[in-house]
Amino acid sequence: MKLSAVGTGDPEAGRFGGRRQDGERVVRESGGAWTVLRPSSFASNSLGWAAAVRVGEPVPNLTGDGASGVIDPHDIAEVAVAALLDAGHGGRTYTLTGPRRSASRARPPSSPRSSGARWAPGI
Numbered sequence: 001m002k003l004s005a006v007g008t009g010d011p012e013a014g015r016f017g018g019r020r021q022d023g024e025r026v027v028r029e030s031g032g033a034w035t036v037l038r039p040s041s042f043a044s045n046s047l048g049w050a051a052a053v054r055v056g057e058p059v060p061n062l063t064g065d066g067a068s069g070v071i072d073p074h075d076i077a078e079v080a081v082a083a084l085l086d087a088g089h090g091g092r093t094y095t096l097t098g099p100r101r102s103a104s105r106a107r108p109p110s111s112p113r114s115s116g117a118r119w120a121p122g123i
Contacts, residue, residue: 033091037093040068042073072098075098
């Protein structure tokens with residue numbers, strides 16, 4: 001099982017697209033059974049914004065108004081368990097996203113509209 005990242009191998013993802021390619025290649029060429037999971041943004045990452053929101057500091061926003069399907073780490077774990085328990089997932093790569101796309105500005109722990117948080121593009 002290899003936990004990778006959405007966009008791995010995608011030339012349009014720029015340097016981020018190549019970041020985990022070597023790790024995926026090693027897993028595929030290991031000779032063992034493998035499954036690669038490529039999750040999008042982890043919902044829990046926004047918890048790192050809590051301190052900034054509390055004191056009114058800018059919150060990191062690397063995507064501007066771009067939206068992605070944020071996923072809960074518990075959901076990633078459920079997929080990993082299913083893949084480990086069912087050999088039918090061997091030799092497969094899965095892109096994992098959340099149920100709907102959202103922009104950083106709309107994600108928990110709070111939105112700037114409700115909390116007064118300021119966004120700092122490109123931090």
